[in-house]
Amino acid sequence: MTDLAKHRDRRPIADKIAADIRALVMAGEWEPGSQVPSNSELQEQYGTSNMTVQRALAALKDEELLEGRSGSGVFVRDHATQTISPASYMAPSEPGEPYRWVSEAAERDQRGSNKILRVAEVKPPKRVAKALGLGAQGTAVLRSRIGLLNDEPAELANSYYPIELAKGTRLADRRKIPGGSPTLLAEMGYPPREQADEVAARKATREEHEHLELPGDVAVLEIFRVVYSDNQRPIEVTELIKPGHLYKMGYHLPMH
Structure with missing residues (x-):
């Protein structure tokens, strides 16, 4: 078994998506107040279901990194790290x-x-x-x-x-x-x-x-x-x- 295979990320896909987005927010790549890509865009990017994307976004909302705005979508929190x-x-x-x-x-x-x-x-x-x-x-x-x-x-x-x-x-x-x-x-x-x-x-x-x-x-x-x-x-x-x-x-x- 190669080292890469041995250390492959085995976390659930929702956790992987949340980790990627968390890193982008913490690094400022996704700026405060900016809109998060739509669920369909994230589904296509990660090759997964809408439910999985929703689970990832819900975790980040719980962490107060993202916030949902009724009728508008999901946005990065207003204040930077x-x-x-x-x-x-x-x-x-x-x-x-x-x-x-x-x-x-x-x-x-x-x-x-x-x-x-x-x-x-x-x-x-x-x-x-x-x-x-x-x-x-x-x-x-x-x-x-x-x-x-x-x-x-x-x-x-x-x-x-x-x-x-x-x-x-x-x-x-x-x-x-x-x-x-x-x-x-x-x-x-x-x-x-x-x-x-x-x-x-x-x-x-x-x-x-x-x-x-x-x-x-x-x-x-x-x-x-x-x-x-x-x-x-x-x-x-x-x-x-x-x-x-x-x-x-x-x-x-x-x-x-």
């Missing part, structure tokens, strides 16, 4: 300015806000403990929040801070932090200097699905972020989850 620039949120805010999540949203004509879910001293997940340099029984302060754009869930963030750094500070307080955690850390003498991101795509957990109000079984982007201060000291680890059908990650890396 948004690119996130992770580095833009690391720097402390200017004096008197809001958290960069809010100010960056305003520059895109969006309304940014945060909802605090939980603040507690916890035993962190293994990879978080390792990144923070904690022992097997080490604890950290967890700040869990939902980032909102125009009152819609845009990200779920679980941020962990070393207990000796956070205890007794606003990091351990349930109230929102003026200017965000980068500003407070800088004021405490731990200015963020660099960050390391690991990015993965996967299916959402039940908690993520509910908090992010995800449509259907869409994938999420998982960003595991370690923020360092002077002398490569880890001061924050964040598990950031974003809806995969709404966002892309954007990096601008200088060449040396």
